[in-house]
Amino acid sequence: KCPTQKIPNPSPLPEQTHVRYLTPLAQHGSGHPKPSNLKLCVEREVSTIPRANTEGSNSEHDPRYQDPRSGNWIYPSEEMFFNAMKRKDWDPRAEDMRAIVPIHNAVNERAWKEIKQWEAGRGSEKCGGPKLASFSGDSQKLTPKARLMVLLGYQAPFDRHDWTVDRCGKKIDYVIDFYSGKPDPKRPEALSFYLDVRPKLSPEGAWMRMQRWAGSFF
Numbered sequence: 001k002c003p004t005q006k007i008p009n010p011s012p013l014p015e016q017t018h019v020r021y022l023t024p025l026a027q028h029g030s031g032h033p034k035p036s037n038l039k040l041c042v043e044r045e046v047s048t049i050p051r052a053n054t055e056g057s058n059s060e061h062d063p064r065y066q067d068p069r070s071g072n073w074i075y076p077s078e079e080m081f082f083n084a085m086k087r088k089d090w091d092p093r094a095e096d097m098r099a100i101v102p103i104h105n106a107v108n109e110r111a112w113k114e115i116k117q118w119e120a121g122r123g124s125e126k127c128g129g130p131k132l133a134s135f136s137g138d139s140q141k142l143t144p145k146a147r148l149m150v151l152l153g154y155q156a157p158f159d160r161h162d163w164t165v166d167r168c169g170k171k172i173d174y175v176i177d178f179y180s181g182k183p184d185p186k187r188p189e190a191l192s193f194y195l196d197v198r199p200k201l202s203p204e205g206a207w208m209r210m211q212r213w214a215g216s217f218f
Contacts, residue, residue, distance in 0.1 A: 040079040040097055045105055047073045049112045052131035052166035073132060075105045107193060111176050114197035115165060118174070118208060127168040135163045145196070146177050155179065157196070173200040 051073050076084070078097035081104070085092040092100075112132070119130040139159040142150070150156050157177035165172045174197060181192030199205030 040077070040082055040094055042077045042079050044077045044080075045075045046070060047075055047105065047112075048109060049073045050129065050131040052133040075101070075108075077101070103191065107178070107195070110193075111161070111163070111195055111197055114195060115163065115174055118197070118199060118212075119165065119167060119172075122167060122208075124167045130172075131166045133164045133166040133171060135161060137161045143175050143177055144201075145198075162200075172204060173202060174198065175200050 049072055051071055078101050081101050082092055082094055082097050116130060124130045137159060141160060142156065143160060146157050146160070157179050159178040161176040161178070163174045163176065165174060177196040179194040179196065181194045183192055199208045201209075
């Protein structure tokens, strides 16, 4: 059994680590290079995010990332996460993986919870609820909203994800901006994040946003 560890004080983690551990939840291969002399956990956590049965060429379609019993996505292990970062020429520390991987998983769970709130009552209940079909991440590409907020003097998000949700066969695109949250004065050691989750500005997404905006007045 892998040892568990609470999310520690963020100070031991490299400053840029918060961007790196939010890489999309299945874009972590299991290949080499192997980690250093510290033995990393190879166990993987099953997410609460149902996986749509879609075909494609991206790594998220690898059957290793779907739990055969629940059909949900499976998060990468510490070892897989470490190896993926090494292959991308980052400089991860093996000892950080026990903190980074749970944070990565928790943030993705929060994103999915907000997507389910957007999807509630929109018809996916008749086929078992929404499912995640695909995703990608690009921290260098600002969304139009984030670009506008930066021009107005607000901080830029430290990462961006694009998720495609399957709503009974209908694909709905979402965008997620990740921001560093305000520190809690009572728990200054705790990491804080703010997620701006919303459907993209397609005709369907614009209608969903307008409905939510109108609903806020009633």
